[in-house]
Structure formats: C-alpha cells, structure tokens
Amino acid sequence: MRLKQRLQMTNVASLRKVKNILISYFVLLITCLSVTATNAQDKQQLSGNIAQEKKRVKPPVGAEPDDFVIPKLHTISLINGLKVTFIPFGELPKTTIRLVSNTGTIDEGKTPWLAQLSIDALKQQIHLSGLASGQPLTSVEDDVKSYVGTDNSWLEVDVLEEYSAQAISLLASAVIKPQLLASEFTLIKEARQRQVALIENNLWYVAKQALLSELFPHHPYGNLNLNSELIKRVSLADFVEFVSADIVPGQSHLYIAGAFDQAKLSEVIHQAFSGWKLHQKPIREKLAINYQPRIHFITPESVQLNGEVQTHLLLAKPLVAANNDNYIPLLVVNQLIASRIKLIVEQQPYSARVENTIINNRAISIWQQKIDVGKAHTGKLAELVFNQLEALKTQLITTSELNEIKDYLAGRFILSNASRTGTINQLSFLVQHDLEHQFLEQYVDRIYRVSVNDIQLLVNQYFDTNQMVVVVVGDRAIVEPQLKQIKALKMAW
Amino acid sequence: MVLSWLSQAWRKILFIIFVCGLVALTGCEQAERAEKSKPEVITPNSPVTAEVSAQTFQLPIESYQLDNGLTVILSTDHSAPVVSVGVFYQNGYRTEAKNRTGYSHLLEHLMFQGTSNLAAGEYQTLIRQTGGFAYGETQLDNSQFVQSVPAHSLETVLWAEADRMQGLSFDAQSLEKQKAVIKAEVNHRLNQSNYGGFPWLTMPQLAFDNWHNNHDFYGDLRDIETATVEHVSAFYQRHYQPQNAILVIVGDFNLLAAKAMIKQHFSQIFSNIDEQMLAQNEKRIADISEPKQLTEKLATHYALLAPNPALALAYQMPARGTVGFYSMLVIDQLLLQGHDSQLYQALTTQHNYKGQLTGGVNFLLGNSFSNNNPMLWTISLTYPASLTAEDVRQIIEQKIAQLRNNMISKQQLKQAINKVKAQLFDLLDYEYGIGRASLLASLEMFDGGAAELNKIEGYLGQLTPELIKQTAEQYLTINNRSTIILTPGDAPKAETAND
Numbered sequence: 001m002r003l004k005q006r007l008q009m010t011n012v013a014s015l016r017k018v019k020n021i022l023i024s025y026f027v028l029l030i031t032c033l034s035v036t037a038t039n040a041q042d043k044q045q046l047s048g049n050i051a052q053e054k055k056r057v058k059p060p061v062g063a064e065p066d067d068f069v070i071p072k073l074h075t076i077s078l079i080n081g082l083k084v085t086f087i088p089f090g091e092l093p094k095t096t097i098r099l100v101s102n103t104g105t106i107d108e109g110k111t112p113w114l115a116q117l118s119i120d121a122l123k124q125q126i127h128l129s130g131l132a133s134g135q136p137l138t139s140v141e142d143d144v145k146s147y148v149g150t151d152n153s154w155l156e157v158d159v160l161e162e163y164s165a166q167a168i169s170l171l172a173s174a175v176i177k178p179q180l181l182a183s184e185f186t187l188i189k190e191a192r193q194r195q196v197a198l199i200e201n202n203l204w205y206v207a208k209q210a211l212l213s214e215l216f217p218h219h220p221y222g223n224l225n226l227n228s229e230l231i232k233r234v235s236l237a238d239f240v241e242f243v244s245a246d247i248v249p250g251q252s253h254l255y256i257a258g259a260f261d262q263a264k265l266s267e268v269i270h271q272a273f274s275g276w277k278l279h280q281k282p283i284r285e286k287l288a289i290n291y292q293p294r295i296h297f298i299t300p301e302s303v304q305l306n307g308e309v310q311t312h313l314l315l316a317k318p319l320v321a322a323n324n325d326n327y328i329p330l331l332v333v334n335q336l337i338a339s340r341i342k343l344i345v346e347q348q349p350y351s352a353r354v355e356n357t358i359i360n361n362r363a364i365s366i367w368q369q370k371i372d373v374g375k376a377h378t379g380k381l382a383e384l385v386f387n388q389l390e391a392l393k394t395q396l397i398t399t400s401e402l403n404e405i406k407d408y409l410a411g412r413f414i415l416s417n418a419s420r421t422g423t424i425n426q427l428s429f430l431v432q433h434d435l436e437h438q439f440l441e442q443y444v445d446r447i448y449r450v451s452v453n454d455i456q457l458l459v460n461q462y463f464d465t466n467q468m469v470v471v472v473v474g475d476r477a478i479v480e481p482q483l484k485q486i487k488a489l490k491m492a493w
Numbered sequence: 494m495v496l497s498w499l500s501q502a503w504r505k506i507l508f509i510i511f512v513c514g515l516v517a518l519t520g521c522e523q524a525e526r527a528e529k530s531k532p533e534v535i536t537p538n539s540p541v542t543a544e545v546s547a548q549t550f551q552l553p554i555e556s557y558q559l560d561n562g563l564t565v566i567l568s569t570d571h572s573a574p575v576v577s578v579g580v581f582y583q584n585g586y587r588t589e590a591k592n593r594t595g596y597s598h599l600l601e602h603l604m605f606q607g608t609s610n611l612a613a614g615e616y617q618t619l620i621r622q623t624g625g626f627a628y629g630e631t632q633l634d635n636s637q638f639v640q641s642v643p644a645h646s647l648e649t650v651l652w653a654e655a656d657r658m659q660g661l662s663f664d665a666q667s668l669e670k671q672k673a674v675i676k677a678e679v680n681h682r683l684n685q686s687n688y689g690g691f692p693w694l695t696m697p698q699l700a701f702d703n704w705h706n707n708h709d710f711y712g713d714l715r716d717i718e719t720a721t722v723e724h725v726s727a728f729y730q731r732h733y734q735p736q737n738a739i740l741v742i743v744g745d746f747n748l749l750a751a752k753a754m755i756k757q758h759f760s761q762i763f764s765n766i767d768e769q770m771l772a773q774n775e776k777r778i779a780d781i782s783e784p785k786q787l788t789e790k791l792a793t794h795y796a797l798l799a800p801n802p803a804l805a806l807a808y809q810m811p812a813r814g815t816v817g818f819y820s821m822l823v824i825d826q827l828l829l830q831g832h833d834s835q836l837y838q839a840l841t842t843q844h845n846y847k848g849q850l851t852g853g854v855n856f857l858l859g860n861s862f863s864n865n866n867p868m869l870w871t872i873s874l875t876y877p878a879s880l881t882a883e884d885v886r887q888i889i890e891q892k893i894a895q896l897r898n899n900m901i902s903k904q905q906l907k908q909a910i911n912k913v914k915a916q917l918f919d920l921l922d923y924e925y926g927i928g929r930a931s932l933l934a935s936l937e938m939f940d941g942g943a944a945e946l947n948k949i950e951g952y953l954g955q956l957t958p959e960l961i962k963q964t965a966e967q968y969l970t971i972n973n974r975s976t977i978i979l980t981p982g983d984a985p986k987a988e989t990a991n992d
Contacts, residue, residue, distance in 0.1 A: 091552060
C-alpha cells in the first residue's frame with residue numbers, strides 16, 4: 001500500500017514534473033510562436049505589400065441594381081410632323097442636339113453614296129454657317145457629327161447651353177434649304193473618295209460586302225458600294241434633291257439632351273423649323289428575307305501574290321427584328337456564344353481574333369461572328385466554333401454561367417444610357433424599330449427572366465449551322481480542304 | 494507776467510506743432526491707405542483669382558484623409574446610375590529614379606496580374622462582369638487606375654482597388670511576360686507607326702534640361718530587362734501606398750454609404766514604407782524643377798515611315814495656378830484648336846494647306862491639367878513637300894507675333910474662353926465620370942485642392958485682352974521655343990555617325 005501510495009505519490013510527483021515540463025514547453029512554444037509571428041510580421045513589413053500566401057477572399061457582390069428609369073422626357077410634335085424630345089440630363093451647362101431622319105442608303109436608288117454625301121454636305125453647310133456667323137459652335141475640329149446607316153441618318157452638334165438656340169437654327173436652315181458652293185461639294189466628294197480608297201481593298205470590307213450580297217441580294221442592304229469611282233457621279237443637284245425628298249419633317253425626330261431652357265428652345269424650334277414643308281415620303285416595301293445558306297470563298301490577289309497567311313471568316317445568320325419578343329433573349333444567347341468562343345480562342349496554342357455583333361437593320365437583325373486566324377488553323381478553329389454551337393443545342397448551361405452573362409448585359413445597358421448621346425441613341429433606337437418606352441424600362445427585367453432552358457430552345461431555333469452564310473477570305477487551296485472536314489458545314493457545300 | 498505770457502505762447506506753439514503733426518500723420522496714413530487700396534498690378538505670373546460671377550456651375554466636392562494617409566475625394570452626380578472610381582498613385586514617368594526608368598509603366602501592367610485574392614486577369618473579368626470597364630494609364634507625374642461601373646457595383650470596385658493597394662502577387666514568370674508585352678508595345682508605338690514618338694516623346698527631350706523631364710519616358714529598356722521581382726517589389730512598396738495615393742469616386746452614390754465602404758476596405762491598409770531605407774536611398778519626391786529657357790532649341794529628326802514632313806514647335810508654359818497658365822489655355826484655342834483657329838485659317842485660306850494641324854498643352858501626354866510643372870504648349874503639323882519647314886515656321890511665327898504685338902478684341906476673348914469651357918466640360922463628361930475623377934485628382938495633386946474645379950470658370954473670367962498680350966509677349970518668344978523638324982526617310986549617314 002505504501003509502495004502503492006509511494007508509487008502513486010511518485011506518479012503524482014512525476015505527473016507534476018511532466019505537467020511542469022509540459023507547461024514550460026507550452027510557454028516556450030507560445031513564446032517561440034509569438035516571436036516567430038512577430039518576425040513574420042516584421043518580414044511582411046520589410047517585404048512590403050507583396051501579398052502573403054493566404055486563403056483567397058471573394059469580392060463583395062455589390063448591391064441590387066435599382067429599376068431602370070428613363071429620364072423625364074417631354075415630346076412635342078410640330079404641325080409639319082417633326083417630333084421633338086427634350087431630355088434633361090447632367091449637371092453641366094452643355095446641350096447635345098441631334099436631328100435623326102428615317103433615311104439612309106436604303107433611299108439612294110440608283111445613285112450610290114448619295115445619302116452619305118448629302119449628310120457630309122449638310123455637315124459642311126452647318127459648319128460654314130457657324131463660322132460665317134462669327135460664333136463657331138464648339139471647340140472641336142469636327143464640330144458637327146454625323147452618321148449614315150441603312151435606315152437612319154443623323155446630324156449632331158454638342159454645344160455650350162448658351163449656343164443651343166443658335167445650333168438649332170443652323171441645323172434647321174441646312175435641312176430646309178440645302179445649299180453649298182459647287183467647289184465645296186467637290187471638296188467633300190474628294191475627301192470621301194480618299195477615305196473609301198483607303199478601305200476599298202481592305203479584306204474585311206471585301207468579306208463584309210460578300211456577306212451582305214449573299215444575305216440581301218437585290219436590296220440596298222446588300223451593297224456597301226465600296227468603289228470610290230462611284231462617288232464622282234453624285235452631283236450637287238442630287239444632294240439638294242435627296243435632302244428635299246428624303247430628309248423630311250414627318251420622318252425626322254429632333255432630340256435635345258443636357259441642360260436647356262425648354263420654353264425658350266421650344267419657341268426657337270417652332271420658329272426655325274416652321275419653314276420645313278410637309279413632304280410625303282413613299283412607304284417602303286417590306287423586306288423579304290430570301291437568302292441561300294452557303295460558303296462563299298474569296299481568294300484575293302494579295303494572297304496569290306505574297307502568300308497572305310491569315311484567313312478572315314465571317315459567319316452570319318438573320319435572327320429577328322428588334323421588336324420581336326425573342327430579340328432581348330437572343331442578345332443573351334449572343335453574349336453567351338461570344339464568351340464561349342473567346343474562351344476557346346484563349347485555350348489555343350495559336351493566336352486568333354474573334355468578335356461577334358448583332359447588326360440591327362430596321363427590318364431584321366443579323367448575328368455575325370468574325371474570326372481572324374492563321375490559314376493553318378482555320379479549319380480547326382472553325383470546327384471548335386461550330387461544335388460549340390452544336391453543344392449549346394443539347395447541353396444546358398449552368399445557372400451561374402448564365403447569371404454572369406445577364407449581369408454583364410444588365411450593367412452594360414446601364415452604362416449605355418448614362419450620357420447625353422447614350423440616351424439619344426436608346427430613344428432613337430425605339431423610334432427606328434417601332435418600340436415603346438417599355439422596351440427600355442423592361443430591358444433589364446427581360447434579360448434576367450431568360451432561363452437556361454430558353455437558351456437551349458433559342459439556340460436550336462435560331463442558330464442552325466446549316467442555315468448560315470459563311471464567307472472565307474483567304475487561301476482557298478489550303479483552307480477549303482480543312483473546312484470540308486467540318487460535319488456541321490456539310491449541308492452548305 | 495512775462496513768464497505767463499511765454500508759457501501761453503509756448504502752449505500755442507506746442508498746440509500748433511501738435512495739430513500740424515496730427516495733420517501730417519493723418520496725411521501719411523491716408524497716403525499709405527491710398528497706396529494700399531491701389532489695385533495690385535496683375536501680370537501673367539500673378540496667382541490667378543476667381544471672378545465669382547463667371548462661374549456657371551458648382552459641382553459637389555468633398556475631400557478628406559484616412560489615418561493611413563489615403564486622400565479621398567467624393568463628387569456625386571445623380572444623372573445616371575453609374576459610378577467612376579479612380580486611384581491615382583503619385584509616381585509617373587518623370588518621377589522615377591535613373592536606374593528605374595519604365596518601372597511605373599511596368600507596374601501599370603502588373604497591377605492587373607493578380608493579388609492573393611484575384612488571379613492574373615481576374616481584375617478585368619470582375620469589372621467586365623459588372624458591365625463596366627477598367628484600365629490603367631501611366632502619366633508623367635502619376636499612375637492612374639480607373640473604372641466606370643453601374644452604381645450598384647461600387648463596393649466590388651472599392652474592394653478590388655483596396656486589394657491591389659494591399660499587395661500584389663507576381664512571380665518571375667509573370668514579370669517576364671509583362672516585360673515582353675511592354676517591349677512589344679514600345680516597338681509598336683515607336684517603330685511601327687508613321688511618326689513614332691514625334692513629338693510627344695521627342696519634344697520634352699529637346700525642350701527640357703532636367704534629366705527627369707528630358708529622358709525617354711518609355712524608359713531605358715535595359716532597366717526593364719534587368720528588373721527582378723525584388724526590384725519591382727521594392728518599387729511597388731515605395732510608391733503604391735495609401736499615403737501616396739488619391740482615391741476618387743464620381744457618380745451616383747450615397748456619401749455616407751461610400752464613406753463606410755472606404756473605411757471598411759481601405760483603412761486597414763497600413764503603409765509598409767521603410768522610412769530609413771528611403772532616406773538612405775533616394776528622395777521620395779523627385780526634383781522635376783526646370784531652369785528657365787534662355788535660347789531657342791532646334792533639332793532635325795528622321796522617320797523612315799513618315800509619309801510627309803512634319804514640324805513641331807513647343808514653348809515652356811507659365812506655371813500652374815497663374816494668370817499666364819489660364820491665358821495660355823485661351824491662346825491655345827485662339828491659335829490652334831478647331832477649324833476657326835487663326836493658324837488653321839492662315840494655313841488653309843492662304844496656303845491651301847491640307848495637312849494635319851494639332852497640338853495643345855501637354856500634347857499627347859494627358860490633358861491641359863493632368864501634369865505638374867514644367868509643361869509645354871506644342872504646335873504639331875504635317876505639311877506637303879511643296880512647303881519647307883521654314884515656310885511653315887514663318888506662317889506660325891507671323892500669327893504668334895500678331896498676338897504679341899496686338900490686343901485681341903473682347904469678342905475674340907469671349908469666344909476663345911467659351912471654347913476652353915467647352916473643352917473643360919468635355920473632359921468632365923469623359924467616359925461617364927473618369928474625366929471628372931482625373932481632373933479632381935490633378936487639381937488635388939498640383940493646385941492645392943480638388944475644390945479648385947469649381948473656380949476654373951472664375952479664373953477664366955479674370956482674363957483680359959491685355960493679359961493675353963502680356964502672356965504672349967513673355968512666353969511665346971523665340972528664346973522660349975523649341976523646334977523639331979521631322980524629315981521622312983533615313984538619317985543622312987554623316988548625321989547617323991554623329992549620333
């Protein structure tokens with residue numbers, strides 16, 4: 001018992017010893033650790049802000065976006081049919097004035113370049129009138145901006161608020177009474193000729209022309225008229241006639257965005273545009289989409305001469321008009337395809353450039369995919385692109401991938417409305433495509449309503465690879481055998 | 494009696510002396526007061542003062558500093574649900590040390606190559622997914638990282654900017670990759686473009702004497718080639734710190750909420766600068782002061798790819814914050830900007846000119862406000878072979894001489910000021926709020942405060958035709974001019990040998 005007791009006591013003593021040793025050890029360990037930690041901290045300070053290895057922190061997702069609200073607009077109509085929309089925007093005393101007309105290359109008839117040269121000439125007329133008045137409108141060299149499209153065209157000035165009335169009067173005078181010295185008109189034609197001469201042999205433009213000819217045979221949408229010689233044929237009288245017949249109040253919309261005195265400008269607008277006579281414009285025939293899916297090869301001389309190594313590929317497929325219910329969901333599909341193809345390209349050992357677009361003509365929007373790749377890799381990359389489209393028909397994408405696409409599109413929409421010109425762009429898009437304001441108000445909501453099943457249905461409905469037009473600009477002898485290997489393209493040969 | 498008479502007489506004399514003294518004293522005081530109230534003579538070198546009545550807008554601007562030294566500038570604009578965020582680090586091309594040239598540019602690239610939380614390229618993806626965009630830009634005196642995003646993504650951006658202010662994560666491999674990217678960029682911009690670095694890179698090299706101002710801003714590529722992870726880390730450690738940075742937010746945000754987010758994400762970043770090391774090595778702020786130019790400078794350059802001959806003239810600018818600086822903005826508009834400018838009109842109407850006439854303050858090196866002193870005002874143009882450089886220089890000099898010798902009309906002054914204002918508003922509008930953020934940061938860095946923005950119109954209102962003439966007389970002189978004549982083709986062999 002004693003022994004046992006002694007043993008027990010010894011054990012207790014030993015245990016105490018062990019305990020003390022352990023305590024000492026832990027104290028030492030903690031001390032060491034704290035010293036090490038202090039050293040580590042010092043080291044971190046010495047080594048600067050270079051991040052230490054640690055668990056990755058995820059970025060905060062941000063707040064919920066607010067509902068999109070169109071700025072408080074005020075629209076008036078003049079007796080001659082001109083519509084005017086006032087858009088209060090921003091805090092600076094600056095005003096953007098844009099006159100949009102429902103005309104463009106579609107109304108050129110047998111005189112290619114007439115729309116472009118007419119807008120160029122009006123632009124110059126406004127610029128010269130501003131100079132002659134002794135009060136040029138703005139500081140920028142190109143003080144009048146312009147655009148000419150297939151279905152609509154515009155002239156725009158961006159001025160200090162105090163010059164807004166003057167700018168409106170100059171715009172009105174030009175469209176009501178188009179006039180320019182013959183010598184000035186010649187200078188305008190020469191300038192445009194120089195610009196066209198620079199691009200008429202550009203292979204991307206050559207490809208684009210081939211694509212449009214395939215999609216819209218015998219229609220103005222189908223012709224880029226990339227021939228600088230055609231410009232010479234347009235006369236000063238043609239310009240005056242085009243402006244009088246096609247830039248008319250009933251087909252035009254004036255936008256005033258920024259800072260302005262609405263009452264004062266309304267009066268100025270009524271006075272300035274009252275002389276613009278009502279002119280009935282013939283109603284255009286509805287465009288019938290009638291194209292043959294096929295592969296169009298172009299082997300430019302440059303390839304034959306100096307062995308051009310790149311291939312330019314254009315894939316295209318008509319979708320729907322912008323006022324179709326599927327238009328916004330198709331924008332989601334387009335973005336998804338763009339993101340998938342970009343990823344494919346990044347994974348390849350060779351370099352390639354890709355870009356996809358939705359071209360919005362009034363009658364129809366077109367999906368277009370551009371691929372720029374070396375001739376040795378053309379077939380492989382095209383096959384990966386077509387396979388991707390096929391995969392989207394059968395495999396559902398993940399919700400998280402879809403949500404990223406939606407967030408991107410919703411965010412981009414917010415930015416595209418966040419400037420004077422951005423707001424005008426959006427509102428004139430509505431007019432061009434017979435859409436109501438609801439289109440903009442519901443845009444974000446409709447983006448977010450697209451489901452993974454919708455994506456699959458839409459890809460099946462609109463992205464039939466056998467219904468595409470494919471334009472290949474490059475070395476046919478090398479590229480054609482490669483493309484013939486692609487199963488998805490067999491129908492098109 | 495006699496005594497009392499004397500004392501009476503003395504009393505009168507003393508009284509008269511006292512009154513005279515008083516009158517004299519009052520007269521002196523009045524003269525002194527009159528002297529003081531005489532209007533101070535304003536010259537181009539006087540500090541500018543604001544004419545309040547000329548101000549047509551007041552933008553909300555609030556600035557403060559965190560304990561760690563980070564300067565914060567907030568400017569709300571509720572026009573659209575968008576915010577722009579910029580972080581401006583006060584180091585750029587010309588504040589680098591001699592053996593560290595090109596490092597700011599290198600860091601501009603590395604800031605997108607990852608942190609401990611975001612892998613290489615993820616910063617861009619993060620911003621892009623919001624629907625917004627982001628980019629970095631190295632300037633002469635600062636490196637800026639800017640983005641515009643939908644307003645609801647503000648916190649995501651603040652987190653990401655704080656994350657890369659906290660630390661970067663790059664290794665030798667990613668460093669080498671970015672070196673190659675920079676080399677390709679420099680090669681493309683300098684060797685594959687028609688006019689190379691003319692005149693934006695070449696003119697400061699001719700016009701300035703201080704090495705900081707006149708070295709090749711792209712840097713000595715050998716400095717980049719020999720850069721190690723340690724070198725670049727030390728550079729980052731020294732310059733990419735909260736006390737060397739300005740955070741600007743512009744757009745649609747709630748002030749209180751934004752301040753809370755800033756506190757949450759930035760206040761825990763502590764400076765890791767080793768002050769002792771700094772003191773031993775080099776001064777934190779480079780001395781970029783420039784001696785006054787006393788004689789004209791002239792150089793002839795050659796460019797293999799240039800389709801036409803070209804000429805650039807540059808004048809050293811009056812200092813920021815002076816009457817002369819704002820006068821030069823007006824002169825820039827009068828002489829150079831737009832088709833109504835005197836030089837464009839002279840060249841086109843009298844000489845059937847069809848070349849490209851450009852230039853401005855800090856030409857191709859930011860906007861008129863984005864750099865510290867010293868600055869240049871540059872005229873740059875291409876011209877047809879039918880003219881000589883001397884012909885063109887004469888035409889320009891004639892117009893400038895007119896400005897030195899004659900007073901412009903009040904109407905001309907008003908028109909030019911309107912053009913300056915239009916340009917200022919365009920800058921404020923640039924890329925949603927990025928232009929405004931950049932301008933606020935510049936004013937904070939170089940003019941003593943972001944709130945100066947609300948006085949710029951007032952400063953322009955102080956200008957008179959006399960001051961414009963005086964500025965031209967003082968600064969647009971032959972002795973303050975540097976000229977580069979650019980000739981297409983290869984340099985003649987003899988000159989190549991001399992080089």
